[in-house]
Amino acid sequence: MEYALLIYGDEKVWAAQTEDELRELAARHERFVRMLDERGAMRGGRELAPVSAATTLRRRGEDVSVTDGPFAETAEVLGGFYLIEAADLDEAMELAARMPEGVVEIRPVVPVRESAG
Numbered sequence: 151m152e153y154a155l156l157i158y159g160d161e162k163v164w165a166a167q168t169e170d171e172l173r174e175l176a177a178r179h180e181r182f183v184r185m186l187d188e189r190g191a192m193r194g195g196r197e198l199a200p201v202s203a204a205t206t207l208r209r210r211g212e213d214v215s216v217t218d219g220p221f222a223e224t225a226e227v228l229g230g231f232y233l234i235e236a237a238d239l240d241e242a243m244e245l246a247a248r249m250p251e252g253v254v255e256i257r258p259v260v261p262v263r264e265s266a267g
Contacts, residue, residue, distance in 0.1 A: 151235070151237070152193060152235055153233075153235075153242040154231050155254050156228055157231060158252055182250055190235065192235075193235055194232070195231055198228060198230050204219055206218075206219060226253060
């Protein structure tokens with residue numbers, strides 16, 4: 151089953167990191183990806199742009215509104231994600247526990263349903 155490992159953190163903390171700290175964090179993520187690759191669990195993942203680059207679209211019936219910024223104002227924001235393959239939630243949690251940083255939300259990915267047509 152596929153799981154999304156959603157990485158949350160404080161953008162102010164991320165922005166305050168030194169170049170050395172950023173290099174070390176990148177190296178830790180590279181080691182994490184290698185571990186996922188070695189286990190055959192890596193399916194994808196990306197870092198996200200800051201929430202200041204976000205656009206939120208809200209639909210209510212036929213009405214659509216667009217606003218700059220994230221869906222919710224909060225200290226912890228979604229900073230990136232990994233898409234992994236794991237046998238079950240226990241294995242997904244074991245892999246997520248090796249994440250090099252932040253708060254990690256583990257969310258099962260709903261399989262694509264084939265059309266009946």
